[in-house]
Amino acid sequence: MSTHPAISWRDVGVELGGSTVVSDVSLDVPTGAWLSLIGPNGAGKTTLVRTLGGTVDHAGDVELLGRDGRGLSVRDRARQLAVVPQHPVIPPGMRVFDYVLLGRAPHQGLRCASSLQDRRRSLAVLQRLGLEDFADRRVDTLSGGERQRVVLARALVQDTPVLVLDEPTAALDVGHQLEVLELIADLRTERELTIVTTVHDLTVAGQFADIVAVLADGRLVAAGTPTEVLTPDVIGAHWGVEASCDVDTEDGSVTVTVRRRKEQRRRPATPATTELAPHATEEDHR
């Protein structure tokens, strides 16, 4: 195993449209670790992740598996790092199998022609994700959960040591959220992947990540294990909510329950139902 961290941010800053979005972030992610980036909206999580993909100019250094990110060609980078974007572009009419095969592009020649090996790889991943029956379906006809797994399949056939997932569960219900996350956790073990996710759900970060890093206003304000970072104080300071954090002493995972602040917990003077009732009745009489 490499002695380098899989990912290393050194004094990284990003300016977009004249305003500072990320500033002075330094963080190492060891090989095989799961990093969850958390923080309120607009904290700079997605932008920090984009510095890994090379799609945003930044100050400071970003190293990927010990190599300076600026020295990596687009193709080299695509062989090291696969990205599952928050809002993937689904080309209308494209078949699932063709879509997943796109993930082999970094390993193909100029014409992006797929070899037998590429097809075998793609089918193996589809089968691993339980998607083999969808191979001939159109991606744009799938449900949100199925689509998310298809996008994950495309990232997995890239065969990269690092997998980046930007809000991987944002569009999914609770059941599908857990299903996708468990799948990622299993794949991480099977393939010794290093995982970087941005998430809003603090419990997701607390249950799955080894390292949790909190960004606020573009700065890294806390980083460490879930038990170190996911505390009522940190959550109160940066999200402005009251939280209780239950630590599982066996595996060190943290479950976060968020409540409204006490002073805001007031019942409305007039319950909404009594407001609506007369209108509903009028409607019924028409």
Place this chain on the structure above:
Amino acid sequence: MTTATDGPGLATGPSVAPVEPPDGDDIVGALPAATDLSPRWLLAGLAAVAVATVVGIATGPVSLPLHRVAVELLDHLPLVSLDSGLSSTQRAIVWEIRTPRVVLGLLVGALLAGSGAGYQGVFRNPLADPYLLGIAAGAGLGATLAIVTGAGDGVGAFDAIPMFAFIGALVAVAMAAALSVRRDGSGGPATLILAGVAVAAFFTAAQTYVQQRHAETLRQVYAWILGRLSTSGWDEVLLLLPYALICGAVLVLAVGALDVLAVGDDEARALGLHPRRIRMVVLVAASLATAAAVAVSGLIGFVGLVVPHGVRLVAGVSNRRVIPLSFLFGGAFLALADVLARTVQAPAELPIGVITAFVGAPFFLWILRSRSMA
């Protein structure tokens, strides 16, 4: 529901190959095929070209039997020796008058439809056509200038009109490209389209002004704008052939990259491609092809928009099929449209642009309706 890839009749759809022996990957069952230009689709395209060629050559003031024309053409293939039974006069009609015109129609149609498919792939926009970036307006201004200054009389491939039209087209598209690049070197496809719209408006205004100042040439300018395939032997064909071969090869080589580009610039980069580089190469090839086609044939509309769409509706969305098949079906479509243009009001000729829109629009709507009902 039927997927877009498994069209009716000739459509192959996603086929299933036999099981391969495992090779590290733990797979079970049949290995699905990647969408590609299958032999069946290729044959369908070539058959369309063959039919259009024979019908195009056989039809005219002197009607020639279809089978004799087919045999006459086969006779000219290497290692084939057949007697078509055509007289020497009929042979002269075939080889000196009709074949050059039919081949020109095939080439112009192929270039317009292939370029249209390329533009649509690059811009990920089904409404893109080869005239999107101001090529038509630029060519229109170039041709109008050649006509009003008397520099060209419109006869021959090396006349000033096609030359001016070609230059005008390239100047327009180059201006659009230059205007769309920001100071920091960035600039996405949307900026390029807007720059193209602005350049087209500017060139159209200039062309209208020049045309109004020389009202006596109105008829000639108008005839050029409506498009036509007139030939003086093989000159136009020889002029177009290098563009067809080079631009066609570039576009066909880019089909796989264009399929990756369908997921947007950011994701295409994450998959190891250079979206701007690919866009540039495809746009240069498609624009050169369009400019060359427009220079010799005028502004023939509709082919570049509708043929790729028709192909997409029956053969699926992959550029691996859409671009090569657009070349073949585009050529066949224009050659057949030219047959109508020559015969509907014979001995007078209708502008071919009128035919492509008049026949193409209902045909396209029919495909659209039948597919959406399926």
